[in-house]
Amino acid sequence: MSATRDIVATYRGPRAVMRRLLQAGPREDRALVFLICGCLIVFVAQWPRLAREAYLTGQELNPLLGGALLGWVFMAPLFFYALALVSHWVLRLLKGHNTAYEARMALFWAFLASSPLFLLHGLVAGFIGPGPGLLGVGFVWCAIFLWFWIACLQEAGWGKE
Numbered sequence: 001m002s003a004t005r006d007i008v009a010t011y012r013g014p015r016a017v018m019r020r021l022l023q024a025g026p027r028e029d030r031a032l033v034f035l036i037c038g039c040l041i042v043f044v045a046q047w048p049r050l051a052r053e054a055y056l057t058g059q060e061l062n063p064l065l066g067g068a069l070l071g072w073v074f075m076a077p078l079f080f081y082a083l084a085l086v087s088h089w090v091l092r093l094l095k096g097h098n099t100a101y102e103a104r105m106a107l108f109w110a111f112l113a114s115s116p117l118f119l120l121h122g123l124v125a126g127f128i129g130p131g132p133g134l135l136g137v138g139f140v141w142c143a144i145f146l147w148f149w150i151a152c153l154q155e156a157g158w159g160k161e
Contacts, residue, residue: 018156036073047126080108109152
């Protein structure tokens, strides 16, 4: 399946999609592409908010975009790799039977699959601004991301004997 179809299928059943992705075997290139695509989508999602901020404060937009690019495309992947490693260690302590690759795939796929909601978050931040709508969309994104991540970790071996 294509990644966009897998993203839609993840909203119906994240474990089935993760099972299919893991059956393809350990492919570090695929995991990295999922992570970079998710980070790029989140970077693009920042554009409306940054444009609003630049307009309201009188700042130049390009430095704001450059900072977001540095943060999301170059720094965030390092954070996600570290978070995946820590989650792998924690799950191993809890008697999980997953590999470090499976922990990375679970996190990276959950992030990519939930990224369309981050696009909505960016639109709300840019066009409506701070308020209950932005908090609501942010909460929904966090809940969906955690649901995907936990379901993918379960499929990857957390809780299996």
